[in-house]
Amino acid sequence: MAETAGPENLIVLDGVEKVFDVRKKTGFLRRERRQVRAVDGISFTVPRGEMVGYIGPNGAGKSTTIKMLTGILTPSGGRLRVAGIDPSRERTRLARRIGVVFGQRTTLWWDLPLIDSYRLMHRMYRIPDARFRENLDRCVELLELGALLDVPVRQLSLGQRMRGDIAAALLHDPEVLYLDEPTIGLDVVSKAKVRGFLRDLNAESGTTVLLTTHDLTDIEQLCRRVMVIDHGRLMYDGALAGLHEVGESERTLVVDLERELPPIDAGSARVVRVEGPRQWLAFPAAESAAPLVARIAAEYPLADLSVREPDIEAVIAKMYAEKTNS
Amino acid sequence: MHVRTGRFRLYAAVAQSAFRRYATYRIATAAGVFTNTVFGLILAYTYIALWDERPGLGGYDQAQAVTYVWLGQALLTVMALMGGGFEAELIERIRTGDIAVDLYRPADLQAWWLATDAGRGLFQLLGRGVAPMAVGALVFDLALPTEPLRWLAFAVAVALGVLVSFAIRFLVALSAFWLMDGAGVTQVAMLAGTFFSGMLLPLNVFPGVLGEIARALPWSALLQLPADVFLGTVGGADLLGTYAFQLGWAVALFAAGRLLQAVATRRVVVQGG
Numbered sequence: 001m002a003e004t005a006g007p008e009n010l011i012v013l014d015g016v017e018k019v020f021d022v023r024k025k026t027g028f029l030r031r032e033r034r035q036v037r038a039v040d041g042i043s044f045t046v047p048r049g050e051m052v053g054y055i056g057p058n059g060a061g062k063s064t065t066i067k068m069l070t071g072i073l074t075p076s077g078g079r080l081r082v083a084g085i086d087p088s089r090e091r092t093r094l095a096r097r098i099g100v101v102f103g104q105r106t107t108l109w110w111d112l113p114l115i116d117s118y119r120l121m122h123r124m125y126r127i128p129d130a131r132f133r134e135n136l137d138r139c140v141e142l143l144e145l146g147a148l149l150d151v152p153v154r155q156l157s158l159g160q161r162m163r164g165d166i167a168a169a170l171l172h173d174p175e176v177l178y179l180d181e182p183t184i185g186l187d188v189v190s191k192a193k194v195r196g197f198l199r200d201l202n203a204e205s206g207t208t209v210l211l212t213t214h215d216l217t218d219i220e221q222l223c224r225r226v227m228v229i230d231h232g233r234l235m236y237d238g239a240l241a242g243l244h245e246v247g248e249s250e251r252t253l254v255v256d257l258e259r260e261l262p263p264i265d266a267g268s269a270r271v272v273r274v275e276g277p278r279q280w281l282a283f284p285a286a287e288s289a290a291p292l293v294a295r296i297a298a299e300y301p302l303a304d305l306s307v308r309e310p311d312i313e314a315v316i317a318k319m320y321a322e323k324t325n326s
Numbered sequence: 327m328h329v330r331t332g333r334f335r336l337y338a339a340v341a342q343s344a345f346r347r348y349a350t351y352r353i354a355t356a357a358g359v360f361t362n363t364v365f366g367l368i369l370a371y372t373y374i375a376l377w378d379e380r381p382g383l384g385g386y387d388q389a390q391a392v393t394y395v396w397l398g399q400a401l402l403t404v405m406a407l408m409g410g411g412f413e414a415e416l417i418e419r420i421r422t423g424d425i426a427v428d429l430y431r432p433a434d435l436q437a438w439w440l441a442t443d444a445g446r447g448l449f450q451l452l453g454r455g456v457a458p459m460a461v462g463a464l465v466f467d468l469a470l471p472t473e474p475l476r477w478l479a480f481a482v483a484v485a486l487g488v489l490v491s492f493a494i495r496f497l498v499a500l501s502a503f504w505l506m507d508g509a510g511v512t513q514v515a516m517l518a519g520t521f522f523s524g525m526l527l528p529l530n531v532f533p534g535v536l537g538e539i540a541r542a543l544p545w546s547a548l549l550q551l552p553a554d555v556f557l558g559t560v561g562g563a564d565l566l567g568t569y570a571f572q573l574g575w576a577v578a579l580f581a582a583g584r585l586l587q588a589v590a591t592r593r594v595v596v597q598g599g
Contacts, residue, residue, distance in 0.1 A: 072426055072429040072430050072591070074592065091429075091430070092432045092433075095431055096432050100427075100430050102427065106427070107431075109343060109347070111347045112347055116343055119339060120339055120340065120343060123332075123335050123336040124431060124432060124433055126332045152350075
């Protein structure tokens with residue numbers, strides 16, 4: 001209670017650990033107890049108003065961290081504060097100040113029209129009537145929910161449901177918003193809508209956002225800072241460009257030529273694969289693709305091309321390998 | 327005071343939502359009414375045959391016995407005697423990990439689901455209770471209360487019964503935190519509910535120790551006791567004793583539920599990523 005995170009740091013983690021006891025059957029009646037360190041001593045702070053990406057492969061400890069930040073899991077060790085509150089001890093008090101969106105789950109009531117879920121939120125978070133109406137109107141407008149309010153949630157598409165879920169998390173003006181995979185499974189248009197909304201939200205309301213995702217484009221478009229977690233440890237905390245440098249990750253330019261040609265010669269990019277008239281060129285992710293594209297277009301009979309972003313798992317795997325080698 | 331009214335408004339809204347949710351499934355409700363009516367007819371003729379052989383069995387005359395049958399049909403879904411309440415949904419949420427969503431809300435898990443179940447119970451009393459009872463009253467001579475006060479006394483006994491019924495099923499549902507598969511416990515609870523509530527035969531009929539035990543278990547608060555209030559076999563000071571019995575079980579089982587909830591949410595891993 002007496003602890004405050006200060007106006008600067010809304011989220012504070014100091015050596016936070018979460019250890020699960022896993023019992024495994026090894027024979028008839030015989031069990032082996034094993035400890036799994038899902039989160040193994042993580043420390044970071046997030047200042048008010050920042051939008052941070054929190055990424056890592058499956059099972060890295062992302063969701064466990066988020067669950068501790070909401071208070072539904074108690075840390076095994078270390079210190080954790082959100083808006084000055086110890087989440088697991090004062091879960092309900094914290095709940096009024098945070099918003100949570102789990103991309104793979106919904107907070108909406110399946111059988112009821114969307115608007116009914118919002119009415120329940122109104123009561124649950126005891127939002128003053130005028131405030132509720134104002135927030136709802138804004139979300140409905142920006143997330144294009146107007147035509148969906150009377151539709152039962154089970155009839156919504158995934159993208160519509162996700163927008164509905166994001167609105168539900170924001171009606172009570174949370175200071176912190178946790179987004180766990182908010183664009184998972186969405187099509188390109190829906191992804192763009194969600195990202196645009198989040199960017200505006202952060203810029204206009206100053207809501208602090210912690211975003212976990214598998215999609216590096218989410219991070220590129222939304223976050224200046226990214227944290228990478230693997231095996232329960234923080235591997236990287238800094239700018240996204242720096243992550244590419246540390247991980248030496250590469251983007252891929254897929255070039256379709258008008259006919260089969262020998263491998264393209266284009267400076268720092270190297271050809272990693274040739275299949276008929278199609279060639280794959282790898283180049284450093286931190287570099288712009290524009291000069292490379294211009295050069296190829298000028299020197300070769302180009303039919304089509306596309307750029308593929310580095311796979312986040314590959315970046316992290318590379319980073320992890322380097323850390324353990326050094 | 328402000329906090330208290332805020333809380334009341336939330337749970338009232340939850341109950342209202344649950345009511346509306348069940349009300350949207352009209353065909354299912356109509357089918358349920360039909361089933362209840364058919365079962366009521368079969369059971370009623372069985373009871374008539376039984377009471378013809380043994381008049382006054384369990385202290386009921388034939389009209390009271392037949393009335394008991396229709397009360398059972400009316401309260402079957404209200405008390406979720408054979409399942410069909412919130413518990414299947416809660417078990418599923420625990421199994422899939424969706425329970426995480428419920429836990430980060432600023433609402434109490436037990437109160438939340440109680441409100442849900444109360445809304446469902448009220449809908450099923452109106453939607454599935456009244457119609458079969460009316461059919462029963464048309465076809466048979468039922469022993470309906472004549473004094474308005476007894477209807478009121480019955481309503482109180484039903485409300486208390488709903489509390490006990492909820493509290494039992496809440497415990498059943500929370501077991502999913504440890505078992506991960508609620509099917510077994512749900513089956514056992516359904517069997518126990520059907521038998522010990524007096525759904526098959528009034529508990530008054532059972533002699534000896536088995537009868538004593540059956541009447542002392544919480545399930546008797548769900549059907550046997552409300553029926554006795556309705557039929558007028560308990561009244562006056564006995565009525566207070568009946569309420570005390572129901573309330574006692576409700577308090578004990580709610581406390582057990584709270585305890586289990588605290589242990590479950592503190593110790594058990596919430597499933598899934």
